[in-house]
Amino acid sequence: MNKFFSTQLLLLLLISFGLSAQNQAAFQIHSHNDYLQTVPFWTAYGAGATSIEVDLILQDGILMAAHEVESIDSRRTIESLYLDPIKEGLKNDIIPSINFHLLVDLKTEAYSTLEVLEQSMLNYQDVLFSESNPGGLKLIISGNRPKPDDYKNYPDWMLFDYQSKELSKDLPWDKIGMVSLSFRQFSIWNGKGRMVEEQRAKLQNFIDLVHSFGKPVRFWGSPDSKSAWKAFYEMGEDYINTDHPNEAADYLSKLTKNVYHNTSKHEVYQPTFELDGANVPVRNVILMIGDGNGLAQISAALFSNGNQLNLTQLKNLGLVKTQAADDFTTDSAAGATAYATGEKTNNRALGVDSEGKALSNLPDILDEYGFASGIITTDQLTGATPASFYAHHPERDDADQISAYLSKSKLDMFIAGGGTKFSSESKNLQDAGFTMVESLGETSAERIGYFVANDALPKKLEGRGEYLVESTAFGLNFLAKKNTPFFLMVEAANIDSGGHENNSSMIVSEMLDFDQAIAEVIQFADQNPGTLVIITADHETGGVSIPQGDIATGTVELAYHSDDHTGIMVPIFAYGAHSGDFRGIYENTEVFHKIMKLVKRYHSK
Structure with missing residues (x-):
């Protein structure tokens, strides 16, 4: 992606959707399988997504952005789709600041893949989070991950996606970027109508539990509809999982305006109906x-x-x-x-x-x-x-x-x-x-x-x-x-x-x-x-x-x-x-x- 193309595309996206990653709304969106978007990264950024997912497969020493080996395209790497556009956007002030992270879903063995990822990131040190660059980019590692005891061995810019219902104080919380679980562990809701209350309560209790440790939560495999986005927003899911970031952002950004709560109900007058419909002379x-x-x-x-x-x-x-x-x-x-x-x-x-x-x-x-x-x-x-x-x-x-x-x-x-x-x-x-x-x-x-x-x-x-x-x-x-x-x-x-x-x-x-x-x-x-x-x-x-x-x-x-x-x-x-x-x-x-x-x-x- 050349500089002119990516710059112009981002501007078009920001104008089209009326949103900017600079202006965070009360909701946060996770752009699920973002690399499958027609325009990876920029689509999510234009929608204001704060969590952007890329699946990675290590093949011949290169980190390919793909879900399975059969879909690998040599032109689609984490560098070409994400790191280079981010670096370029920062350099040209198209991205004023980084208020998003990349969720890197590893599809190959964790330790060897992370070793290559660390080497690749040496070319992007000026972009990454560090003590001297607190506003830098963070990567949250999902999918195949190291053992929690090994999280501490990785650099400051690398955090991890914890995936378990079992949460305790002795977990390495300083290296956990978010907690993610399959929605199906809590509910079979399809995003139409309302969630069964018992299932909703289980989901809410888990969200509250994660928040008690000061961490954000996301559910993958969740329904992807307006009713679902609204339900998850109201329940406090931090990163609302969607394959449609523009549509979700548009809907959620208007939700406050679209919802009305009447705090002043008025009593109604009860008509007598004595002459209602009567064939009497009409005077007024x-x-x-x-x-x-x-x-x-x-x-x-x-x-x-x-x-x-x-x-x-x-x-x-x-x-x-x-x-x-x-x-x-x-x-x-x-x-x-x-x-x-x-x-x-x-x-x-x-x-x-x-x-x-x-x-x-x-x-x-x-x-x-x-x-x-x-x-x-x-x-x-x-x-x-x-x-x-x-x-x-x-x-x-x-x-x-x-x-x-x-x-x-x-x-x-x-x-x-x-x-x-x-x-x-x-x-x-x-x-x-x-x-x-x-x-x-x-x-x-x-x-x-x-x-x-x-x-x-x-x-x-x-x-x-x-x-x-x-x-x-x-x-x-x-x-x-x-x-x-x-x-x-x-x-x-x-x-x-x-x-x-x-x-x-x-x-x-x-x-x-x-x-x-x-x-x-x-x-x-x-x-x-x-x-x-x-x-x-x-x-x-x-x-x-x-x-x-x-x-x-x-x-x-x-x-x-x-x-x-x-x-x-x-x-x-x-x-x-x-x-x-x-x-x-x-x-x-x-x-x-x-x-x-x-x-x-x-x-x-």
């Missing part, structure tokens, strides 16, 4: 949209909240197909426009059809039937979902043009972030009869607007507090006092943000926050007969699944297929008057048409 319609909120997101919140949610108390539910007019996978603009207008449109378009023609939305249409209306969101008011209910514009990012539609809308109330986007609209909003308030309190105004933040609102975990539930309670009270039918859209916007960021904590905390607002709405429906509550999503974000969790501790692990929207169907829940009408599987546009069918049945212009 409340549409709640969890942006990006798919079944996995709901499930994650459910499991982290003691296996109960306000949302999952509901009995009438269905599935919604979310495709846009011009794309299989919708964005929030097209998805919300379908709910607001009953027509599919192109991605990025707000309140217009696929040809750019303005469409009437629910607040404007329902005004003709005597309905008041409002919008509450954790997003900025020019965000795609809320804007779909008052604006008519083909590009969701044109905030200046979008904001100009607000004063022309039939909305009676809005509560959102993004006040600076409307700074030029102050007079128009005032002329339209909006009173801009600075807090959620008693007001006699007919139309109100409240910009809670000049720009984006904080996420729930960043200190947003009880904004959504308090705004929802205020909005319901404000609209109800008008003594007219009303339509209210409530959006939880940041479930989507969590999906885009593959951030489990954001997804679950935002969904749990949404669920508390759902409780307010369901309770309102129980107290105000004729209220129809619809809870759904514009699309799913992240391609989320839940590989593991623990209901008792409120812990869930989320996995991600994407950092974008997906085309999977989203759940829809309904409660109250005519909630049974929302069962089934249908297009997102049907939500609008189902609402309008009920409005026309019980109200006239």
